[in-house]
């Protein structure tokens with residue numbers, strides 16, 4: 109079902125990148141717009157939604173459970189079922205490449221007295237789902253899973269679920285969100301204890317939809333998030349801000365391609381998402397945050413980015429949650445910085461669409477960059493100016509392992525390397541950033557895709 113013909117691609121040394129670019133909608137907020145809109149009891153209208161494959165799979169899952177979703181002009185209009193009223197789907201859900209879609213939906217449907225089955229592509233079926241299944245089991249959900257709690261997974265919800273108090277054992281917004289969503293259809297109060305803060309879109313958006321949520325914070329920063337189950341969710345209007353994770357690609361490209369000067373418009377500036385900007389500024393990147401404004405309860409801004417002489421730094425491990433998807437492209441920035449960049453606290457990178465720590469290290473080496481892959485760290489020795497960087501041999505092709513971020517990060521690398529950088533497959537880019545090629549070429553990037 110998920111077989112596709114890989115599309116190899118190459119990026120070449122590019123002229124200075126110039127112009128303005130507007131990145132597509134935030135993936136996390138787009139998934140949640142379909143989910144919460146699909147569950148609310150009145151109409152939700154969404155503009156700026158990311159129309160990537162991951163998000164569209166979430167929309168199809170909500171439709172299969174009774175939500176009505178249509179598009180008029182630029183607006184997605186969702187008529188939800190009402191909280192507690194999802195219907196049993198007739199077919200298994202196919203979440204493709206999407207960890208967020210699969211894990212959050214497991215939480216959303218797990219506490220319903222019905223049967224649901226989850227599957228996905230060769231990447232998703234390798235990813236650990238026990239992190240979501242464990243709390244669901246405690247709430248009374250019966251689980252059938254492939255070995256190691258992997259997909260395909262079938263859930264059978266209890267008549268009435270038990271509310272739990274659950275301490276999230278790893279820094280994961282997906283796990284936090286799955287438990288909170290399971291709490292929506294559970295009587296009483298479900299509590300998530302979050303020792304390390306991760307992106308807070310679920311809490312913020314559910315409150316906006318009228319769910320009763322209380323958050324307390326201990327002196328050490330541990331958050332206790334309480335959700336009252338079985339309340340009503342009301343539809344609302346959502347303007348999805350631009351995705352800061354997608355913005356990371358033109359951002360790093362403009363810093364490393366000499367002479368570049370670009371503006372990235374409408375990027376979400378929620379502090380749980382801005383770690384990459386902070387880190388690149390510490391490395392000496394000229395990034396001015398301009399036109400900071402409010403868009404539907406979230407800060408957004410434009411980023412004025414100019415090519416910069418970067419220097420290697422130590423990236424603090426506690427910053428990881430605020431830039432977790434940005435490490436591949438940060439490692440590429442580090443490959444052009446003077447000296448070494450040390451990144452630590454990267455254990456979660458091993459369970460993304462690919463083992464990103466290994467994929468990045470192998471890709472850098474294939475393109476002449478010295479680096480060291482630790483168990484949960486990465487050290488990159490930069491080559492300012494990119495002299496000698498690029499494919500070390502005719503066979504040096506970056507293996508992307510069905511991972512969109514590995515594909516995009518290494519295409520960015522090729523734009524500033526002396527020699528071309530080749531990747532084995534650009535197809536997965538459509539999962540999160542279908543406009544990537546057009547947007548980067550519009551700024552002047554030299555990318556070729558074999559058709």
Ligand SMILES: O=C(O)C1=C[C@@H](OP(=O)(O)O)[C@@H](O)[C@H](O)C1
Pocket residue numbers: 135136137208279280281282283285307432433456
């Ligand atoms: O909640 C979300 O929308 C996401 C959470 C993160 O995953 P983890 O919760 O596994 O860290 C992130 O990597 C993913 O792209 C989106």
Ligand SMILES: C=C(OP(=O)(O)O)C(=O)O
Pocket residue numbers: 162205206207208209433460461513540
């Ligand atoms: C980790 C990611 O996504 P997901 O977990 O939703 O597949 C990502 O987009 O980088």
